[in-house]
Structure formats: structure tokens, C-alpha cells
Amino acid sequence: MKLKSQETKNNIKDVQNSCDERGIAIQKVGVSDVHLPFLIQTKNGSFQSVLAKIKLTVNLPQEFKGTHMSRFIEVLSDWSQKPVSAKEMEYILIDTIDRLHAQSAAIDINFKYFIEKTAPVSGFTSMLDYDCAFSGSLTRGQHLNFVLGLKVPFTSLCPCSKEISCYGAHNQRGIMRVKIKHQPGSFIWIEDLAELMEAEGSCQVYPLLKREDEKYVTEKAYENPKFVEDVLRDLVLSLRKVEGAQWFEVECENYESIHNHSAYAAHVETLK
Template sequence: MMRQTTQGRSSNSSIKDVQNSCDERGIAIQKVGVSDVHLPFLIKTKSGSFQSVLAKIKLTVDLPQEFKGTHMSRFIEILSDWSQKPVSYREIGNMLTDTIVRLHAKRAHIDIHFKYFVEKEAPVSGLKSMLDYDCTFSASLARGEQLDFVLGIIVPFTSLCPCSKEISQYGAHNQRGIMRVKIKQVHGKFIWIEDLAKMLEERGSCQVYPLLKREDEKYVTEKAYENPKFVEDVLRDLVLMLRKLDGIQWFEVECENYESIHNHSAYATHIENVDK
């Protein structure tokens, strides 16, 4: 057994490392790594606990022009190690630092897409249920620089058409919409997904709830009717709210209403650098 082990080590040490060989084409690569990696991940929650999610991940580094390739297996090793630790803003920075060190890179990037669940309480009955939000952690880090972190979230909402309400003798058409929001935060600042989702969904005509009894359905129907909004109204209200949010450098907002009386959607978008 000892002889076999020794021979095995000798054989491994003699395997040629093609990735580290020289490339003479003179082309540096900005991002190289792994994409569409699906792993269970632990996301820190506002309550101090964590939520287990299924994450879809892209992890990359820069590759200098003189190197032929990177070590793809190391990316999976890094992600496997970090999938066992609850992560948020600070841990994402540590993960990228780990990536830079282990891949001998100058810069690393990561995108983590996942569904995050938040408990919601029905407005009248008080019944509790879980609503899912599509979320993204996108970050990049260069040696000696601060973490560049963007939080993305997709929030559903209800909107009711002001024009329909104005011209109709009774009723008004409404639709379910979604807000796609990305925010880049000042270094050291972080907003919890739970808090951001709550602030965003309050800008629609009414919130969306997974579980409603009849008294709740009456409430949300009348709430939307009393608060009619075009897709443009929802977007502008979101912009005003995000401008006031502490620690935001940049944001991007998209609103899309899945129309109930048309076979198309109503759409609006806005991107802004916040100068504070």
C-alpha cells in the first residue's frame, strides 16, 4: 500500500499543468470562470438566522494575457466551501477575496440568483403565508479596492388603471405587475431584502398576498380601487423613494404591468446615479 501511494504521488506531480502554460496571442480576458452552477446556499436573514436557498451562480476572475487558462476546479471548490456558511454583504466580499487569493487574480466577480421567501400577513384576517421574491447578489472586487455590491430583487404588485376608473360607470380594470429593482450601495451600507421588498411593494396600487380570505379579498380590491396608478406612476413613486434611501449610489428600476385587457404589457424604466 505504501508503494502504491508513493507511486500515485509521483504520477500526479508529473502531470502537466496546461493552464499555467504561456499564451502568446496577447489577449487578456476580463472574466473567465464558471457559470450556471446550481448549489444550495445559505442566505442571512434580518432576524439573525439564515434561509436555505437553491442558488444559480456565476463566479469569474480576470485572466492576464500571458496565461493560457484558469483552474476551473478551484471555482467549484470555493463555492462548495462557501455554500456551507450563511452569506450576506460582508461574506460576499470575503468570498471574492478568497477567490482572488486562490486563483492568483487581480479581480473577481460573482452573481448569485436565488428565490427568497418572506412571511406576509393578510391585511384583515391576519393569516400568514410565504411570498417568494427572485433576488440577486452581484459583486466585484479588485485587489486593494472596496467591494462593489449590487442587490437585485423582483417584487410583484397590483395596479389599477386610473383612466379605466375615470371613464367607467362602475369598476375598473386592474393587473398584476412586477418591479425589477437593482441598487448599488455605498461601501459598508446594506439593506435587508425584507426591508427593501416592503418599501417597494407599497408603491403599487396594492400589495400581492399568497393567502387571502374573503374579507382580505374585499380589502385588496377596494384598496387598489382607491389607489389607481399607471405604470408610470408606480415607477416615479419608486424613484422618489429610492432617492431618499440612505446609502444608495445608483439604482435601476423597471416596472411592467401584465395587462388584463390587452395582449401586451405596459412598461417603464429608469436608471439614476444618486448624488448625495
């Protein structure tokens, strides 16, 4: 029975391995919207189990008609139970390049990451979710190109509103988005990047607040008014100080409370 099964397998025509004569090489081909559990390495040395949405691709030379889709899933399945950080991303891509006989590979891993937050006065703790992304690309024989992406909520209070009003000022919840690339051998933990980003709003966002905490965050925001431009510029100054940082991209968006539109600012910078 086993012999017959092997014989059938050998007789199946491999169309994707046939030659293509159109002369077009494809930079990226593979699988996207793959949902798998992944283990993300945390700063304290443990790991966090997350549901990841993944895209994994390789280059395809012009003479090949198609790639081997099943091998991408094999790679991801093998790595889904191992803690992943920047170093492991390189191994995943090397594994992909070897199995697919490719010259380059790229991966995007998007997931929700949870960090424990402590309320500023009551001390109650709870978990806040952050949208996080690991993006990596690798060419055979070269260093990993790794980018960490993080989206962080914050509170901002309008300086103009505070200045012109007899009392009060309008505020809003905003979102900071940062992508950061480090020199080979350097990196920043998700927890440290989140802390750096949260410090630049008028006030942090907390998932659990008691009345004394609500009083604190309301007054803190009032004492620290910032336009979306202020938030972005302060964040840029902080990112410039990150050791080993090579490049970053920043977006800040305020979901305005008195307008039916958002305020937006963005900045990209390559560091020396």
C-alpha cells in the same frame, strides 16, 4: 501506493498553465450555472437556506492559456454552508482572487427568497417567494462593488379605466425590478427593500387571501389607481430616501389584462 499516486500527479501535463501568445487578456473567465445550497443572512439574525444559481469569474492575463476551473468550485463549496450577506460576498471574492492568483473577481448569486406575509384582514400568514440576486465585484486592494437585486409582484389599477367607466376598472398584476448599490459600509436588508417596493403599487400581492381579504385588496387597488409610470416614479422617490444608496435601477412592467402586450417603464439614477 500513495507515493506512486503522487508521482503520477506530478507527471500530468498542466496545459492550462502554458503560455498563450495571442496577446488577449480576458476580463472574466470562470464557471456559470453552478447550483448549490447557500445560507442567506436574514434581517432577524437567522439565515435562510436557498438553492442558488451562481456565476463566479476572475480576470485572466494575456499570457495564461486557461484558468483553474476546479478552484472556483472549491471556493463555492467552502462558502455554501456559511451565512452570506454583503460582507461575506467580499470575503468570497478575496478568497477567489487569492486562490486563482487574480487581480479581480466577480460573482452573481441568484436565488428564491421567502418572506412571511400576513393577510390584511383575516391575519392568516403564508410565505411569498421573491427573485433575488447578489452581484459583487472586487479588484485587489479596493472596496467591494455590491449590488442587490430584487423582483417584487404588485397589483395596479388603471386610472384612465376608472375615470371613464360607469363602474369598475381594469387591473393587472405587475412586476417591479430594483437593483441598488450602496456606499461602502451601508446596505439595505432584502426584507426592507421588499416592503419599500410593495408600498408603491396600487396594492400588494398576497399568497393567501380569504374572502374578507379579497374584498380589501380589490377596494384598496380601486382607491389607489396607478399607471405603470406612476408606480415607477413613486418608487424612484422612495429609493432616493434610502440611507447610503449610491445608485439604483428600476423597471416596472404591467401584464395588461385588456391588451396582448405589457406596459413598461424604466429609470436609472446615480445619487450624490
